[in-house]
Amino acid sequence: MSATMNIERPCTILESLEKSCQEVKMMREGKIPKRSWNDLKNRMKKEVTEDE
Numbered sequence: 001m002s003a004t005m006n007i008e009r010p011c012t013i014l015e016s017l018e019k020s021c022q023e024v025k026m027m028r029e030g031k032i033p034k035r036s037w038n039d040l041k042n043r044m045k046k047e048v049t050e051d052e
Contacts, residue, residue, distance in 0.1 A: 011019075026032045 009016075023032065027034045
């Protein structure tokens with residue numbers, strides 16, 4: 001059984017990876033604040049509750 005999915009991405013996988021690496025570099029240099037998994041989880045919960 002074969003399934004094909006047509007998904008439009010806002011950017012390519014390579015572009016996404018490059019952006020992530022740049023963000024990590026900036027975090028290590030102290031140019032942007034570090035974020036934890038808990039920060040991400042809390043931000044996602046907040047977005048979900050705002051949509052309701």
